[in-house]
Amino acid sequence: MADKTSYLTPTSISERILSLDILRGFAVLGILIMNIQSFSMIEAAYLNPAAYGDLTGINKWVWILSHIFGDQKFMTIFSILFGAGIVLFTNRAEAKSRSAASLHYRRTLWLFIIGMMHAYLLWQGDILVPYALCALLAFVFRKFSPKKLLIIGMIVISVSSILYLLFGWSMQFWPTEVIEGNRAGWMPGAEIIEKELAAMQGNWLAQMSHRIPSALQFQTFIFLIWSGWRAGGLMLVGMALFKWGVLTAQRSNRFYMTVMIIGFVVGLPVVSFGVAQNFAADWAMEFSMFFGWQYNYWGSLFVSLGYISLVMMICKAGSLQKISQPFAAVGRMAFSNYLLQTLICTTIFYGHGFRLFGNVERWLQVLIMIGIWIFQLIISPIWLRHFRFGPMEWLWRSLTYWKVQPMLVLNSKIQIINSE
16 A cells, blocks of 8 residues: 555656646736736726827737737636646546545635735735636536536636626616716726826835725626636636647647637637727727627637647647747746736836836836746746746645645656647
């Protein structure tokens, strides 16, 4: 009989699936395309680019390209990977005769706690708390067939879209004061803008006046009408794609090429048409908040599948292994790199750092983002030469297994699943 303590170990380096790490690295870098706007500008500018800052010339094109190629695409991939991770984690736990439910819910509890600290102490745009909440229920579906997971997942994703259509249609019946309150959030006046600028350019305690109510709203109301349905549904889709071998580079190049072409040919025009429609409507709340939002909501799913297929083809091409390795390292440290992006950006933009919040144009935000990408692509492989995990991965695993995990790197090689 094996030593019972041997079951209390997480995935070894040799057991990792390289395609998942590369895709995760690609996603965690990609989410900064939109998050950099959230870190550096007022909250309303994330959804309504006309709410704040220059929107002409190069700044307009930066927003358009960021929206078409970035907005919701990488968070979609991240959510899909989270669902795949639930299946992978629980399957491995069961293979070692461990209680999958016990480990999963302990793991999720600690993710929730870390996410709450992230949201209320550092940045209100945290996605870890919504992921933890969705993971509580997604676990129940892990044994379903891929077909059922895909169908249920798409139904769940549809709920948010339907809710937004109902909100838009019902606006004609809203009381005037409710409409005006909504408009103030969509296109805030000078007083509201100055208040947010003062808070985020102030010290850490001053930032709380904006961060706490914003984080609370994101974790409650926004979760109930958007992020919960979107992330939860995508987790189920991710479980299906993992079981079909789509995320582990096990399908043929022809399959991935077909999916990539369909994803880009369908998704990019839909998202682009939505951009044109919103600008034609002059970003009016009555159209853009609930109706104009729909194009990217659905188009981003196709674009994300295109990205996933492209990355899988790169994984299958041995000649591109050197190029993909830094992304794999970033992906192995995705938790740490996600939080590191917060630490870097809040230091650059918030009052406890360089106090640049609200003063950096969109094109300059891109340069800062690229700098962070380069830093993480360099530092992640260096870190992993010496340590098995990123610092947050090590902490999360130690808390999950309730045992301090060894940090020194093992002399094992990562194997990629690459069967036709």
